[in-house]
Amino acid sequence: MEIKDNLEATNQLLPVLKKDLLANDVSSASATVNSLAEHTAAAKKAGTDPLWKLASGLPWIGPNLAAASEVSTTANDVVTLAAKPLVGAFQSLDWKALTPVDGAVQLAPLQKAAPSVVSAANSVELSYHRLAGIDQKPLLAQISEPLNSAKDQLDELRGLLSTAADAAELVPAMMGVDGPRDYLLLIQNNAEVRASGGIPGALAVLHAENGKITLTNQDSASAMGAISPAIKVDPVQETIFSTRMGNYMQDVNMTPDFPTAASTARSIWLQRHPGQVIDGVISIDPVALSLVLKATGPITVNPALPEGASMGELPTRLTSANLVPVLLSQVYAEIQEPVLQDAYFAEVAKKVFDTVASGRTPGDKLVDSLATGVSDNRILLWSSRGNEQAILSDTKISGSISGPSVPAAGFGVYFNDGTGAKMDYYVKRTVQLIQRCHAGGYAQYTAKISLTNTAPANAAESLPAYVSGNAVFGVPIGNVATNVIAYGPSQARAEKARIDGKDVGIASYTHAERPVGIVHVQLKPGQTQTVEIDFSKVVQNGQAELRVTPTIQDTKDVILPEQKATGCTGN
Numbered sequence: 099m100e101i102k103d104n105l106e107a108t109n110q111l112l113p114v115l116k117k118d119l120l121a122n123d124v125s126s127a128s129a130t131v132n133s134l135a136e137h138t139a140a141a142k143k144a145g146t147d148p149l150w151k152l153a154s155g156l157p158w159i160g161p162n163l164a165a166a167s168e169v170s171t172t173a174n175d176v177v178t179l180a181a182k183p184l185v186g187a188f189q190s191l192d193w194k195a196l197t198p199v200d201g202a203v204q205l206a207p208l209q210k211a212a213p214s215v216v217s218a219a220n221s222v223e224l225s226y227h228r229l230a231g232i233d234q235k236p237l238l239a240q241i242s243e244p245l246n247s248a249k250d251q252l253d254e255l256r257g258l259l260s261t262a263a264d265a266a267e268l269v270p271a272m273m274g275v276d277g278p279r280d281y282l283l284l285i286q287n288n289a290e291v292r293a294s295g296g297i298p299g300a301l302a303v304l305h306a307e308n309g310k311i312t313l314t315n316q317d318s319a320s321a322m323g324a325i326s327p328a329i330k331v332d333p334v335q336e337t338i339f340s341t342r343m344g345n346y347m348q349d350v351n352m353t354p355d356f357p358t359a360a361s362t363a364r365s366i367w368l369q370r371h372p373g374q375v376i377d378g379v380i381s382i383d384p385v386a387l388s389l390v391l392k393a394t395g396p397i398t399v400n401p402a403l404p405e406g407a408s409m410g411e412l413p414t415r416l417t418s419a420n421l422v423p424v425l426l427s428q429v430y431a432e433i434q435e436p437v438l439q440d441a442y443f444a445e446v447a448k449k450v451f452d453t454v455a456s457g458r459t460p461g462d463k464l465v466d467s468l469a470t471g472v473s474d475n476r477i478l479l480w481s482s483r484g485n486e487q488a489i490l491s492d493t494k495i496s497g498s499i500s501g502p503s504v505p506a507a508g509f510g511v512y513f514n515d516g517t518g519a520k521m522d523y524y525v526k527r528t529v530q531l532i533q534r535c536h537a538g539g540y541a542q543y544t545a546k547i548s549l550t551n552t553a554p555a556n557a558a559e560s561l562p563a564y565v566s567g568n569a570v571f572g573v574p575i576g577n578v579a580t581n582v583i584a585y586g587p588s589q590a591r592a593e594k595a596r597i598d599g600k601d602v603g604i605a606s607y608t609h610a611e612r613p614v615g616i617v618h619v620q621l622k623p624g625q626t627q628t629v630e631i632d633f634s635k636v637v638q639n640g641q642a643e644l645r646v647t648p649t650i651q652d653t654k655d656v657i658l659p660e661q662k663a664t665g666c667t668g669n
Contacts, residue, residue, distance in 0.1 A: 101170050104141035105244075108134055108173060115181070122462070124188060131177065131185045138174035145170035161236040168232060169248055172225045176252070179221035180259070187214035197461040198454065202310035205270045212266035219259035226252040264489045272378070272486065274307040279377045281306065282367050283313075284360075285447055286351070286383040288650050289426040289520035289565075293339075293354035293512040293583060294478065294497060295383045295648050296522075298347060298363065299436075300443035304380065304451075313451045315371070318440030319347035322370050329365045332358060338607045338614060339514070354512040354583070354647070355610075356381065356497025357487070360480035378486075381478040381497075383648060384425045386471035387450055391418040393463035394453045401445035407438055416446065422650055426523045430565045474653045475645065499585060500610035507587050507638040511545055512647045516579030516618065519567030522649070524553040525578055525621070529646045530658040534632075535665075541636040545584045545644075547629045551577070551621035579620045586613040586633040596630045604631065 111134050118127035144150065145167035154164040187210075197203075229249045234242050272279060281304040286295035303315040328344035336343060339352040343359075347366050351359035360379035367376060391397065396417045403409065410432030413424060425443060433439050454464065471477040478497040481487045490496045496503055499510060511529045515522055527549050534542040554560050557576030566575045573579045586592055592615030595604040605616040615631045646657055 100144040101141045101166055104137040107137045127185050131181050134177045138177045141170035142174040162238050162241045165232050165237055165241050172228055176225050180218035183214040184218050187211035198457040201455040205275050205309045209270050215266045216263045219263040222256045222259050226256050261493055273309050278307040280375055282376050282379045284381040285443055286381055288383055289523040291513045291515045291522040292351045293514055294351040294356050300440045313448045316444045320436045322347050325366050329362050331362055352514050355499045356478045357480050378481040383476045384422050386476035388418045388421040389467040389471050393467040394459045397449040397453050399445050399449050401442050430520055430562050474648055476648045505643045507640045507642040510585035510645045512583040514581040516581055517567045517573045518571035520565045521578040526550045527656055528658055531642055531644050531660045534663045543633045545631045547582055550626040551623055553623040555623050557623050576623045577620055582617045582629050584615045584631040587636055587638050588612050590633045590636045593632045593634050597627055
């Protein structure tokens with residue numbers, strides 16, 4: 099009862115601690131964590147009492163007493179070895195420290211906090227494995243249920259702390275505390291969709307030194323032209339996504355594997371800009387930029403255009419509300435030349451970064467905006483340095499389609515434009531996983547993808563030729579052609595596909611031991627089609643997770659909750 103009462107009191111205090119930290123109330127958080135420590139210490143004392151430990155060796159009831167002892171000891175370790183140091187680190191890591199001063203982020207507080215964060219992450223990782231190693235077969239429900247709950251909470255916490263520890267180690271170095279860094283910035287244009295987001299039209303170099311970031315050399319994919327000889331790319335991915343990946347900057351991200359796209363983009367840039375040093379590649383899209391504007395407030399743009407060129411009716415004041423439609427639609431109606439369009443994109447990016455560097459944006463709001471962009475796969479990062487990339491590959495920001503950042507039961511649905519234009523601004527999508535009946539001891543899933551072309555019925559007359567594509571690639575004006583690409587978990591199979599319930603051919607491949615199925619669709623204005631791609635032989639038993647190409651839509655409107663087929667048993 100003493101163990102039970104103290105651990106229940108601990109459960110009630112944990113939400114209070116979370117609230118204190120989110121409110122940046124360090125004083126209250128310190129008091130809360132001290133109360134937590136008192137309760138967990140009392141539970142541990144009761145659970146490690148000599149008589150209790152002796153009784154743990156008894157048959158039947160003994161394993162339950164031993165498990166209770168492990169839970170109480172683990173709870174105390176998590177509080178004393180993780181929570182307390184984290185709250186202490188939080189005291190030195192005020193959000194204001196993350197707000198740029200004179201254009202630079204102050205990295206010293208983060209460096210000071212790093213050892214505590216890493217230590218906490220290690221402690222939680224060890225605690226998780228301690229509980230995971232308990233044999234649950236002889237346990238009563240009164241013990242096994244709280245044990246599973248504790249494991250689930252620690253599992254979630256260890257993932258978060260691992261990411262935080264990686265960030266604490268990586269950020270200072272990658273922001274130039276040990277020497278300057280230069281990163282190629284890809285601004286992905288979702289109006290012409292690519293697997294990782296959109297065509298990388300506008301490009302720039304970010305220079306980082308002692309926490310200060312400046313936007314330097316700028317260029318555009320269209321101005322680079324075709325690369326000859328082509329950059330060498332993984333032949334497996336070339337087979338799936340075409341050899342254009344190594345020929346054109348616009349096509350490096352036809353693969354959903356961002357490390358491949360990023361390293362190819364770096365090689366193309368260096369071929370066009372010999373003598374430069376590029377330490378990594380960062381990708382961001384207009385939706386992520388609009389999230390940043392929620393934190394910074396509006397910006398004013400006034401790009402330097404050649405004599406005689408005009409911005410037309412494009413607004414000079416951009417907000418989080420109008421940024422996306424202006425960049426992905428209106429700019430094409432007002433500016434005809436692709437090079438000038440890219441110049442407008444580059445000017446917007448420069449003004450956003452200048453505004454962030456000005457120091458007028460609260461650090462907590464800025465971090466929140468960037469975190470949302472990372473969560474939605476709109477901000478991706480690759481490092482050319484092997485030791486840093488090894489850490490990044492463990493995290494979602496790496497954009498990897500294989501490795502530790504991809505869950506065992508991971509699915510992916512990605513899109514590549516086949517129109518050769520900017521029609522994806524008008525495409526609305528939903529993606530859903532459906533768990534079907536088991537067969538032969540294996541799970542089976544269907545990826546269900548609906549696409550609607552919302553372009554006006556008179557798109558051929560009302561849309562600029564640059565937006566519609568003008569049928570240059572054989573797609574009727576106003577139509578949208580898309581390659582729908584679905585990845586299943588490792589060792590599974592992509593079996594068959596349907597469009598609106600009718601069987602269609604499926605191009606089937608394997609990439610990084612994951613099955614890949616591709617279906618081509620073409621939509622007239624106002625038309626909707628539903629693609630279903632079936633996966634069989636799914637051996638992973640974990641929770642299925644779905645990743646989807648980020649588009650102009652809010653991610654929560656695109657990815658629908660997983661469903662189970664009705665009438666099945668044993669799922």
